Amino acid sequence: MNAVGGNGGNLGRGNVPLGLRFLLIAIVSGSLMLLDHREEHLSRIRQAFSVIVYPIQAAVDLPFSGWRLASRALTDQSALLEENERLKSDRLRVDVRLQRLAALEAENDRLRAMLDSSARVNDRVLGVQILAVDLDPYRQRFTIDRGLNDGVYVGQALLDANGVVGQIVRVELFTSEAVLISDADHAIPVSVNRNGLRTIVVGTGDSTRLRLPYLTNSADIEKGDLLVSSGLGGVFPSGYPVGRVLEVLRRPGQAFAEVIAEPAAQLDRDREVLLVWTAEDEVEGRTSASVAEAP
């Protein structure tokens, strides 16, 4: 190894000594963190940075999305035919259920009209891809490929075919960051489908487990109960499955029961999720034109 020529201790730029420069930059980072922690002060700056680093995200995602494309192009005909058959039979089954649903929905609307309460409006959804990039391994977060340009907003709910996945916590220009309902810092208001009991489901940091910490020992909850989003709190649309109760531990000495649930959505396996614009958002006109109407 060669020694660095010339300017020994004071490496470089101008006359400011290294220690002082370190101190200045440390102070700048500290104040950045303070501002960022108080939310929203830095969203512009963050958006600018995210545009700069977007090529790296896209480059990392490229082999994965390329592989998806290639495998789609190279599937052989028999597999496609088989899949087609399966999808057709699936669709028939779903159609049959949907016929009943249409009748029920009409009946529901009539009853609601009789009760003078507002009719339910269909939520609008948009399918989005999860980018193949990892975020902080200690938190349950992921990045999706839509952002400000597509009308995504903070607090927007994400679903998959089976239930609630999470919500948007940060929106950049081309991408957005979402948090799963299983994140340790996340909570979602739910009601028990069987009896309408309202409570809150909290994440555990494990994508296969959820916790219901606020149920008393006498609460009417059983193993196998379906938990659906209650719509209280105004973030998640009401009526989507969140999870199913796995076990209920009632300890006589303690005021609260220990209830564990399993998420309905496939939190650790999804590559595609649905963004939801709820009916209230439509009224506020927060949507963009590119949103597909839900069937």
Add this chain to the structure above:
Amino acid sequence: MRDSRRTRHLLVISLVSALALAIVPLPDAVAPYRPDWVALVLIFWGLMAPERIGLLTAFAMGLALDTLNGALLGQHALAMVTVVYLSVRFHLRIRVFPIWQLSVCVVFLLCLYEFILFWIDGVAGRTVPTIERWAPVVSGALVWPFILVYLASVRRDTQTRV
């Protein structure tokens, strides 16, 4: 000055690849063991060519990592600047060490790096597991010799004066 330009290319390429490696998806089981690639590469350049990277480079890389990671803006930046400052400040003493002593110093720097991240998470009130926090230090110590040997050899190819 063709050689120095090639070294600069190597510097830029290594930093960008480190950023990409920092977000490449890994299976859940090994994700906590992802080494701090950016910190390792910056420590290498801080020790071996401190005239080429400044604290501002470290700051910018830290901010890029914060943005990619969705972390608090400035969290990785502060940790990165601290570690690079120490490696640049003491590069003359550290890099004459034999390789195992050099590695001990790098492990110490990685510990400091993780500690700063951990500390900021704690102050900001985010929940993080404490044991898994130190996994990147272990994996970082394991990959450091390879980074050292590889980058040093590539760099030697480009430099006539070593």
